[in-house]
Amino acid sequence: MNTSNFPQDGYDPDDLLHLSAKRILVTGGAGFLGSHLCAALLAQGHEVLCVDNFFTGRRSNLRPLLSNPRFEILRHDVTFPLYVEVDEIYNLACPASPFHYQHDPVQTTKTSVHGAINMLGLAKRLNAKILQASTSEVYGDPTVHPQTEDYWGNVNPVGFRSCYDEGKRCAETLFFDYYRQHNLPIKVARIFNTYGPNMHPDDGRVVSNFVMQALAGKPITIYGDGSQTRSFCFVSDLIDGLIRLMGSAEDVTGPINLGNPVELRIRELAETVIRMTRSSSELVFEPLPQDDPIQRQPDITRAGRLLDWAPQVPLEKGLETTISYFRKIIAATQGAAEK
Ligand code: NAD
Ligand code: UDP
Ligand code: UDP
Numbered sequence: 001m002n003t004s005n006f007p008q009d010g011y012d013p014d015d016l017l018h019l020s021a022k023r024i025l026v027t028g029g030a031g032f033l034g035s036h037l038c039a040a041l042l043a044q045g046h047e048v049l050c051v052d053n054f055f056t057g058r059r060s061n062l063r064p065l066l067s068n069p070r071f072e073i074l075r076h077d078v079t080f081p082l083y084v085e086v087d088e089i090y091n092l093a094c095p096a097s098p099f100h101y102q103h104d105p106v107q108t109t110k111t112s113v114h115g116a117i118n119m120l121g122l123a124k125r126l127n128a129k130i131l132q133a134s135t136s137e138v139y140g141d142p143t144v145h146p147q148t149e150d151y152w153g154n155v156n157p158v159g160f161r162s163c164y165d166e167g168k169r170c171a172e173t174l175f176f177d178y179y180r181q182h183n184l185p186i187k188v189a190r191i192f193n194t195y196g197p198n199m200h201p202d203d204g205r206v207v208s209n210f211v212m213q214a215l216a217g218k219p220i221t222i223y224g225d226g227s228q229t230r231s232f233c234f235v236s237d238l239i240d241g242l243i244r245l246m247g248s249a250e251d252v253t254g255p256i257n258l259g260n261p262v263e264l265r266i267r268e269l270a271e272t273v274i275r276m277t278r279s280s281s282e283l284v285f286e287p288l289p290q291d292d293p294i295q296r297q298p299d300i301t302r303a304g305r306l307l308d309w310a311p312q313v314p315l316e317k318g319l320e321t322t323i324s325y326f327r328k329i330i331a332a333t334q335g336a337a338e339k
Contacts, residue, residue, distance in 0.1 A: 192259025
């Protein structure tokens with residue numbers, strides 16, 4: 001082969017293998033889902049720019065990726081404009097745990113709304129495809145069960161959860177208005193409760209709380225009587241769904257539910273975690289937070305039809321991996337304290 005047209009210095013024949021590689025921006029890339037997404041996109045050969053203000057995200061989530069020359073991190077708050085050059089954008093920036101998103105509710109709404117405007121403006125300038133990490137919270141405390149994408153939801157606009165729920169609803173509106181008004185290629189995923197390694201050990205979400213409490217032999221805190229339900233999706237399944245959605249046909253905009261339809265009561269989750277960790281923890285009951293949804297289960301017919309997607313990891317398998325992740329975190333913290 002005549003290589004005379006190629007620059008001789010720094011020429012890497014492997015580059016030819018990556019002609020389909022893209023430059024991809026992941027906002028919120030240092031968080032739980034974002035860190036797995038960055039890893040999966042790098043593994044596919046793409047260049048990844050992670051943008052994060054490190055509010056709930058952690059550098060340690062990204063440690064395995066730092067040596068990859070196709071990976072970059074930029075500390076930046078998405079409520080401010082961002083000028084970079086990329087081909088695709090996954091917009092994940094936003095705290096997801098009620099404990100964190102209620103810490104500074106005004107900033108939470110700004111992150112969803114101003115963040116969406118800035119990322120959509122960036123996508124518009126570049127004509128880049130953009131995916132929004134929306135949420136099952138747009139259904140609020142649902143009166144339709146299981147939740148289908150055409151259900152408009154039952155959301156309190158002025159409660160403690162509203163900064164998150166209404167911020168995410170407004171972000172969806174913005175995505176669809178940029179689509180209709182500016183012809184922007186958009187994708188909107190409505191993500192249901194997801195768990196797995198890289199969850200923040202004290203972010204207050206139910207899986208991290210229960211596993212950390214069980215491993216420490218502390219009481220398991222059930223809010224309410226534990227009869228409320230959730231459906232838990234393991235992180236690898238969710239990331240697969242997001243990547244499939246981004247790669248889907250142009251006319252597939254969503255919204256599309258992504259979650260595991262196996263529904264269980266919070267009390268059952270507590271009992272499963274106690275059994276799997278062989279913990280002696282007892283159950284304690286605390287007041288149910290305001291507007292805590294009573295039941296939640298995704299209808300994933302649309303994701304099956306349009307993305308050929310369905311979760312593969314059963315709860316106990318996913319919990320096993322998650323429990324061993326939290327065991328390692330505890331061991332590392334104890335090791336550091338003893339030094
Ligand atoms: P997370 O809190 O672990 O990650 C969010 C990331 O966004 C963090 O790294 C945080 O530092 C960053 N961030 C927050 N505000 C920012 C800002 N203003 N500018 C830049 N970065 C900012 O949460 P997660 O579970 O990884 O969730 C990721 C996305 O998925 C969120 O948008 C969340 O709403 C959505 N989602 C998650 C779940 C779930 O169960 N994990 C469910 C539904 C929706
Ligand atoms: N924006 C950005 N990066 C870009 C282009 C735009 O962050 O590369 C932000 C900018 O703050 C702008 C917002 O996105 O206000 C919306 O952009 P758009 O072009 O839709 O509207 P504008 O406000 O510029 O009229
Ligand atoms: N929950 C609980 N104990 C905890 C943390 C949460 O009983 O220590 C309950 C919470 O009230 C809710 C469910 O578990 O009914 C899921 O809570 P999470 O914060 O994980 O997510 P979300 O409410 O946003 O679905």
